[in-house]
Amino acid sequence: MAAKPDRKTALRVLGTLEETYPDAHCALNYSNPLELLVATILSAQCTDVRVNQVTEGLFRRYPDAAAYAGADLSALEEEIRSTGFFRNKARNLVACGAALLERHGGEIPRTLEALTALPGVGRKTANVVLGNAFGLAEGLVVDTHVKRIAGRLGWTRHSDPERIERDLCALFPREKWTQASHVLIFHGRQICKAPTPLCTLCPVLSDCPRIGVTRSR
Structure with a gap:
């Protein structure tokens, strides 16, 4: 049975990563909660760069929940086609807009329960918006x-995102949760890549058991 993650070591690793990526932030462009919700829905199985390209014009054409609720589905599908899974995403955006109008007066709710009750909104999306x-x-x-970095560092033995989330939340104080995800994402994009991490460049190599790493550079 794998050893329980050491909280002191995990906090040291996170601190080093925070120093390494002081500008880590949400890479999706948005100017209000609705825009962030829409961008995060579109980001499923799509790069943030592509989403930002699509939303630059999308946000002008659909400025509020009512615009999404009343959108022509075929037109919306074409506008977001390049983000992938565009039919399902378009249906969710229309349904989400309608639900926001009906349940929340067109405003974005501020609770996890209310957000995850919206069409197309899972726990990950809700956490992005809330944080x-x-x-x-x-x-x-x-x-x-x-998910990848938490496994390699030995912070979790699970593969299910919700169980990983519980493990990580137990390791770090609540005030660290939002920024922790940003620095881990930045680290994953720049150093701890899949399938081949750049371990020789890693600032936390001495604290990393490299679980599951079969090759590196």
């Missing part, structure tokens, strides 16, 4: 980078 748009740390965002 970045409202400064509310209700959980820790677990994307593919966070």
Whole structure:
């Protein structure tokens, strides 16, 4: 059975990564909570760069929940086609806009329960919106980078995002949760890559058991 992660070591690693990536932030462009919600929905299985390209015009054409609720589905599909899974995403955006109008007066709710009850909004998306748009740390965002790094560092033995989230939230104080996901994502994009991490450049190599790493540079 794997050893339980050492909280002191985990905090030291996170501190080093915070110093390494002082400008780590949400890479999605947005100017209000609705825009962040839409961008995060579109980011599923898509790069942030591509999403930002699409939303530059999308946000002008759909400025509020009512615009999404009343959108022509076929037109919306074409506008977001390049983000992938565009039919499902378009349906979710229209349904989400309608739900926001019906349940919340067109405003973005500020609770995890209310957000995850919206069409197309899972726990990850809700945590992104709460942490970045409202400064509310209700959980820790677990994307593919966070999942990979947490496993390699031995912070979790699980593969399910919600169980990984619980493990990481137990390691770090609540005030660290939002920024922790940002620095881990930055580290995953620049150093701890899949499938071949750049271990020789890693600032936390001495504290990393490199679990599951079969080759590196």
